[in-house]
Amino acid sequence: MKPLLAHLRLELTLIARNGESLLLTLGIPVLLLTFFATVDVLPIEGEPINFLAPGVLALAVLSTSLVNLAISTGFEREYGVLKRLGATPLGRPRLLAAKTLATLAVEIVQVGTLWILALALGWDPNPKVGFLAAMVLGTIGCAGLALCLAGSLKAFVTLAAANGLYLVLLLLSGMVIPLTQLPGPIQGIARALPSGALTEAVRGSLSAGGAVPGRAWAALVIWAVLSPALAIRLFRWE
């Protein structure tokens, strides 16, 4: 337990010290939420903020647990940090767990900030317990994907792959553009992706009278189990 806590502490310290990552984790979601809530450009009926706020909360998870985590871990490989840690008793599962827990901690700050901003922009949420479960499962699934990339690719390849994947998952998530606006076959794929399932689950658990489809929970659970397992399998120290 001591090595896990020590590494979690270092991860959190470094995240707090890294201005660029804070810009990605907080700046972009805040900007998107404010812009689309105040400028009427989305094909949405009713108050845009009630559609946008859950989507942007899901987007925050995607930014932090996929892009941020993949890039920072990729560069740890470049700097030889992973190789050195591979020779210590930290071990792969504890390293990945510490990184995932640090990501969850950052998301608490993100969600708090975005929640307050969304309320100020007129959001009227109706939160249910499922929201927390969706956020945790989505984080674990996306973090697993991030560590699959960073654990097996070079830093600059990870950088490109994480950003590319981020763009694809963002467009196919329903976070900003409703899934119903996508062509039929792509809708099915999008709902099976971790970003799509996460957005459905977050939206369903935050809106009045909303419900989370069983397939969204199933997709979230499958990604949360499979991607960390794959990350442990693929993760190389060198």
Added chain:
Amino acid sequence: MAAVEVHELTVRYGDTVAVDGISFEAQAGQITAILGPNGAGKTTTVEVLEGFRRPGAGRTLVAGLDPIADHAALTRRMGVMLQSGGVGPGVRVLEALRHAAALYEDSLDPRALLEQVGLTGTERRTWRQISGGEQRRLALALALVGRPQVAFLDEPGSGVDPQGRLAIREVVAGLRNDGVTVVLTTHDLDEVEKLADHVVILDGGRVVAAGSPAQLMTTGQSDEVRFGAPPGIDTAALERRIGAAVREVAPGEYVVSAPGTPVLVAALTAWLAEHDLPLADLRAGRQRLEDVFLRLMAEGSFTRPEVRPRRRRGRERP
């Protein structure tokens, strides 16, 4: 008792054999240096011992453990100093060491260790803010903070100023006194001459020589006397006086092809005195390790082009 055992180790990268059936041992509580030119197989061998790379054939044991099968247990008993890097650029010196200390059940006091490696005063500076020499010293401290039984040190003195190198040398020598087995890979032959108990020289993936520095320096071409004097002295006249061939192998560096008997040395120094020539250096019967190394490399029918490890998924775990 051997703390590191290597038996018939072979490692291949595709069709290229990087390590070709080598065997050697590092005795517990001793400093063993692995030498060799670039591409000789040093890094590959050490990476196998650290558990980062699977051997193609052969068997290795470190502290009685298989580096791959028993990797988790081995990490509690070994310390690794990488050739470069190892710490994120934004991590502070004391922070890095405290973090590393917390990974072990029984670790050294980080502040005391910083003082030992001469890094007191740099505690709050980040990795990117300290000099290359200070980074090497921090890397050494990180390798030692977990009280390892076996320490793998890769180029510990590289890029370090003479004062820092002395501090590192003292720390490494102290490890021997504490019973720690040290496996050192380096190009600094002077460091090896002063520190190592045992030397393994690799070339082209094979062991081309092994033994204590004293053994290596007294075997082979000992029938010569080396001396230093001003460049361009009259070697023909000197040859007539001492009755042996004299060559100027480098400006101001001379080799006499004859055993270093007292009579020959006396004749040589007398001739220099008669001509009012200063004697800069004189060695008879004992070569420098560098001479041995260069001779072996020159003889090297083993040398192959430098091998760059190719990443192969699934082969480099854990």
